[in-house]
Amino acid sequence: APANDACAAAAAVGNGTFVFTTIGATNDFAGTCGSSGASPDVWFRYTASCTGTANVSTCDLTSHDSVLSVMNACGGPEITCLDDFCGLQTTITFPVNAGQAYIVRVSGFASRTGSGQVRFACGVPCPCDWNNDGFLNSQDFFDFLTPFFAANADFNNSGQTNSQDFFDFITCLFTGC
Numbered sequence: 001a002p003a004n005d006a007c008a009a010a011a012a013v014g015n016g017t018f019v020f021t022t023i024g025a026t027n028d029f030a031g032t033c034g035s036s037g038a039s040p041d042v043w044f045r046y047t048a049s050c051t052g053t054a055n056v057s058t059c060d061l062t063s064h065d066s067v068l069s070v071m072n073a074c075g076g077p078e079i080t081c082l083d084d085f086c087g088l089q090t091t092i093t094f095p096v097n098a099g100q101a102y103i104v105r106v107s108g109f110a111s112r113t114g115s116g117q118v119r120f121a122c123g124v125p126c127p128c129d130w131n132n133d134g135f136l137n138s139q140d141f142f143d144f145l146t147p148f149f150a151a152n153a154d155f156n157n158s159g160q161t162n163s164q165d166f167f168d169f170i171t172c173l174f175t176g177c
Contacts, residue, residue, distance in 0.1 A: 072102060
């Protein structure tokens with residue numbers, strides 16, 4: 001069995017790309033998605049390098065039909081889980097705090113096993129993604145206008161809402177993060 005076969009033996013990782021195999025692994029968690037409840041699984045203990053959003057992905061890193069889950073502790077409730085984001089592989093994102101560890105489960109759809117790599121990354125939210133949906137688009141502009149006209153959109157943190165906040169927000173929105 002792989003060294004990180006049990007949640008209690010999760011491999012400690014940070015940002016980067018790491019090898020995994022569920023071949024020869026056992027199951028020690030009844031996952032809730034991707035028919036992975038009985039699937040062999042391996043575990044990683046990811047320590048976030050930022051306060052923002054973590055991204056864990058097997059996309060373009062394996063041909064394995066992967067399912068990813070994340071929780072705060074072994075046996076704890078899932079923060080998120082997903083099957084099939086990019087073809088048969090998966091990417092999950094979830095909010096993180098710098099220095100906090102999160103438990104990530106890599107398994108397969110309906111007891112399938114396989115090998116590949118999994119990538120961990122952490123990013124700071126984009127300030128002009130005003131509605132925090134992960135996309136920069138016109139909806140962010142419209143969602144910014146209501147608090148702006150209510151004098152509650154101090155985008156540049158100057159201590160007051162004024163036309164400079166509007167111009168700084170528009171600049172951010174059109175140039176991206």
